[in-house]
Amino acid sequence: MTAQTPSAPTSPVTPPPLTDGLLELRHALHRHPEVSGEEQATAERIRTWLAPLSPDQMLTDLGGHGLVAVFEAPAPGPMLLLRCELDALPIHETSGAAHASRIPGKGHLCGHDGHMTILCAVAEELARQRPARGKVALLFQPAEEDGSGAARVIEEAAFRALAPDMALSLHNMPGLPIGTAALKAGPVNCASRGLKITFSGRTAHASQPETGTSPMPAMSALMPALSALSRGTQANADFRLVTVTHARLGEEAFGIAPGEGAVWVTLRTLTDYHMAALCEDAEALARRLAAEHGLGVSFSTHDVFHHCENAQEATDALASALDRQGVTWGDTGLPWRPSEDFGRYRALCPAAMLFLGAGEACPALHNPDYDFPDALIPLGAGIFLQAIRDQLG
Known part of the structure; x- marks a missing residue:
């Protein structure tokens, strides 16, 4: 030490x-x-x-x-x-x-x-x-x-x-x-907060998924994109760490193509000053993917810690x-x-x-x-x- x-x-x-x-x-x-x-x-x-x-x-x-x-x-x-x-x-x-x-x-x-x-x-x-x-x-x-x-x-x-x-x-x-x-x-x-990202689409019969709008492609693209926002170590003033902690897609059923899903992610920065920008970047990613896949998207914040x-x-x-x-x-x-x-x-x-x-x-x-x-x-x-x-x- x-x-x-x-x-x-x-x-x-x-x-x-x-x-x-x-x-x-x-x-x-x-x-x-x-x-x-x-x-x-x-x-x-x-x-x-x-x-x-x-x-x-x-x-x-x-x-x-x-x-x-x-x-x-x-x-x-x-x-x-x-x-x-x-x-x-x-x-x-x-x-x-x-x-x-x-x-x-x-x-x-x-x-x-x-x-x-x-x-x-x-x-x-x-x-x-x-x-x-x-x-x-x-x-x-x-x-x-x-x-x-x-x-x-x-x-x-x-x-x-x-x-x-x-x-x-x-x-x-x-x-x-x-x-x-x-x-x-x-x-x-570090400062941190939980961000819950919820995608809403349209359910369908599992035999006809094309008649619905599944959030699965958007969620699959979002999770690695969120992780890619990480940079540096906590010794750096502009440190960012994005950790996907949970994901949920549709119902627990084999007959329904999903119409809703959520990704839970923890955002972490060295100080409060950089947290707002990281939140904006994470939400912008989700909005872009929602628009590309014809989905609605909403956000909620949880477990907010100041540095x-x-x-x-x-x-x-x-x-x-x-x-x-x-x-x-x-x-x-x-x-x-x-x-x-x-x-x-x-x-x-x-x-x-x-x-x-x-x-x-x-x-x-x-x-x-x-x-x-x-x-x-x-x-x-x-x-x-x-x-x-x-x-x-």
Whole structure:
């Protein structure tokens, strides 16, 4: 990795131990995953864990099932927001772990169970010792995976009243060695959105397809043409990646020549600035093919993610915490292709996300055999607690 040598630690915070309670919490969250918008039981599990820690303020039902626990210092000062995610994925888990998902077709295959546990470890330490000044808000955000959660939380008046001065977050990064981190200022997660393209023609009897108008030729031409819009890598400002994720043609029947079909595609750019042009190019391709084949065409947009851009001030806060914790870090893998709705918080305050190595042999995120490494819990909590100490004393 492109590493930076940690500076000599000054007053480092001791990372919290990985207690049996934290381990069981992570495993319980993993066994009972809930997808975006359905995280009611997960939020209640977190609320039940936090309540005995006596946060000074608890907000619930934010943007759906989100919640915030606020720990206040005796002296006034800035508000530091730490954020994690509640939701899992609609993917069947095949890890074989003893704590594997008990919900068929759903799994914590992105590590949000681990991220939640890290903030719960932070909460335990804040309950033992508040910072010297200011406030710390721990946000357990819903619906990150479909891109809607952060936007809905930010719309809540109760959340906006918190008025955070800085927002920090982390995500595990498979492929990066455990015990290391990736961090940089500027764009760190790509913008993305789902585009559903629907062609409408005319059905016919399968014995007389010439009497109808099938979208099959247009769809067959569209999919490779969409993929050809890709260019560059995420390190390039004009990076584009177009991924066909699903296609549907007609009815599940042998007697009907299709009259309707849809192509689902994910559009990805380094920044929001280039997304509009990519959308226009994708839609123009579909309109041209629809016209050539006598079809109607319509579009709908889904799972809209803004790009994440780390503010220098917030990046410096995380870099200082990494150095004081003795964590080797650099910019390996950044900017990262996956999208994250944490980027929306930069509209409120300086924000930054760091990436913790989950291991070079760790399955990739969203793979069916992924499982969050428990060793990251004390590491992540220690970094956040160090940032709290550095910023609030």
